[in-house]
Amino acid sequence: MTNADIATTFEHIADLLEYQGGNVFRVRAYRNAARTIGAMVESLAAVRADSKRSLTDLEGIGADLADKIGSLLDTGELPLLAELRKSVPAVVFELMRIPGLGPKKVKLLVDALGIDSLDSLETACQEGRVADVKGFGAKTQAAILGNIGFAKSPDHARLLWEEADVIVQDVLAWMRECPQVRQIEGAGSWRRGRETVGDLDFVVDSTDASAVMDRLCAWKETSAVLVRGDTKTSVRGPRGVQIDLRVVDHGSFGAAMQYFTGSKEHNVRLRSLARERGLTINEYGVYELASDAPDDAPRAKGSFVAGATEKDVYGAVGLSWVPPELREGRDEIVAAAHGQLPNLVELADIRGDLHMHTTATDGEDTLAEMVRAAIARGLHYIAITDHSQRVTMARGLDKRRLFTQWEAIDRLNESLVENGQQPIVVLKGIEVDMLEKGGLDLPDDVLAKADWVVASLHYGQNQSRERITARIIEAIENPHVSVIGHPTGRLLNRRPPYDVDIEAVIAAAGRTGTFLEINANPWRLDLNEHHAAAAKKAGVQIVISTDAHSTRGLDVMRCGVLQARRAGLEAGDIANTRTLAGLRKLMKP
C-alpha cells in the first residue's frame, strides 16, 4: 500500500467511526494521521524499515496507529476496517457524496427515515419528510434536494482550480456592477489556490444584504437557489457548482474573508493562538476575550479589536498577513509569528517557459505562432520541446525531423535580431521519452546538441515502483537531461500518479543538478505542493513550465506559479525566474 492508500483508509475509518457516533478524539486522531501521511514525501515503508527511526516519531502517530500502519503495509488489510464496514450500510458512502452531508447527518437520516439510496432520499425530500427530522428543517431539505442530482451524476468531481477561476471571475464581474456591493472577494479553497475546488465562497461588504443576494439570484447562470437566509445565500451556478455568498458589515469584512478563506485547520490554529493572547476570533472580528464568553459565541462579549481588513485581523494576534496559499494549517502560523514567512514567487518573476509543443508533433500552433505568442506574453526565452519518436500517437520526432526543426529555430532566432537585440531567445529542445525498458528515446549524441532536454515518462506507467524509479533516476543521471517533466504522471480526477519513490528522485536530482518540473497544466500540477516543498528543502531547483500545446496553453503559467506558492517557493527556488545567462549557470555543464 502506498502512503496515499493508507491516508485514504484512515479517512475512511474516521468517517465510519463518526457515523457510529464514535469518540470525537478517536475520529480526529484518524483524520490527523491521514493528513500527516498525505503530506509525507518519504514512504511509510521506508520510515518503518529504518532501524534508527520509528513511525511514532511522525506527528499524530502513536503506538496504536503505528501498529495499524504496519498491518496495512504487510497485509493491505485491517481487522478494524472490516468490522466497521460490516456494521455500516453501504449507502452511507453514497449519501456522503452529497455536498454538506457528513457522517453525522447521514446517520440521522438513515436512522429516522430508513434511507437506503439516493433515490429514497430524493423522495423523502420531495415529500417533506427530511424537514421534520431533528436538526434539519426546510432550508436544509431544499439544499439536499438541490445537491442530490449533483451527487448522482457519475462524472461529478471537484472543479479544477482553473475551471473554478473562470466562474469566480464571472461572479465577481456580475456582482461588482451592483451598486449596493461595496467590496466583494472570492474566498475558500479557490482563494487558497487548491488544485481542485469543491464549492465557491464569496464575501460581500454591504449594508443591504437583501439587494446583494437578489443580484446573485438574478444572475443568468444561477439555476437554483439552495439556501436563502438573512445574510447568506447559496445558489447553484454553472457546471452544477454551489456558490456560497455571505454579506457582512464593512467593519467585519476582513474577519469574514479570513474566516471563509480557511482552511479550517488554519483557522483552528489561529483561534487557539488568539486565545493564548486573551483574544477570540470569529467571522465578525477579533475581540478581547470576556471571561464568561463561550469559545464559539457568534459575537463574543469582549470589546471589538479588529475586523475591517485581514491585515488588521492577523496583526491583532501578533502575526504578519499570511498569503492564502499557505493557510493549510502546517507551520505558517509559527512562521508568521516569527516574521519568517517566505517571499512567495509571483507570475511577474517568471522570465522563460521551458516546455511546449508545436504542430511538428501534437501542438495546435506552429513554431512561429508559439514564438510570437511567447513574445506577446513578455517572455525572454522559451524552449521548444516536441515529443520524441516513441510517442507515435503524437507523431514524435526522430533524429532527422528534430534536426530539421532545430535548423528552423536557428533561422528564426537570426530573423528576430534587430539592431543587435533579440526580443526572445528560442532554445532548441526536446521532450524525450524514458523508454519502458530503460534508456532514453534518442541517442546521447543527439541530446548533446540540444540546448534544453525535458525527460518524461509516458509509457509503462503500471510498472513496479522499483522499475519506474530506476527509469527516472537513469534519466536524471544522464548528463544531457535538464529537467524531469511532470515527475509523477498524475492527472487530477482522472489518473493517479505512477508508483515512484519520489524521495529518491529528489535526492538524485539534488546530487546531479537536474531540475524538477512543476507542470502548470491545470490537470497535472505535478510536482504537487508537498513534493515541490521537499525538492526545495533538498536544494533542487524547480522549473515551472506550461507544457503548452497551443498559444493559449501558455496562459496556464499562473496555475503553476500558484502551485509553487502553495509549496512555499520563492523566486530563487525557480530556475526560470533567472535570466537566460543565470539559468545556464545553474544547468549541468
Ligand code: DGT
Ligand atoms: P472546498 O469548498 O471543499 O474546496 O473547501 P473550502 O476550504 O472552500 O471549504 P468550505 O467551502 O466548506 O468552507 C470555506 C471556509 O470556511 C473553510 O475553508 C473554512 C471556513 N469554515 C467552514 N466551515 C467551518 C467550520 O466548521 N469551522 C471553521 N473553523 N471554519 C470553517
Ligand code: CA
Ligand atoms: Ca469552498
Ligand code: CA
Ligand atoms: Ca462553502
Ligand code: ZN
Ligand atoms: Zn509535453
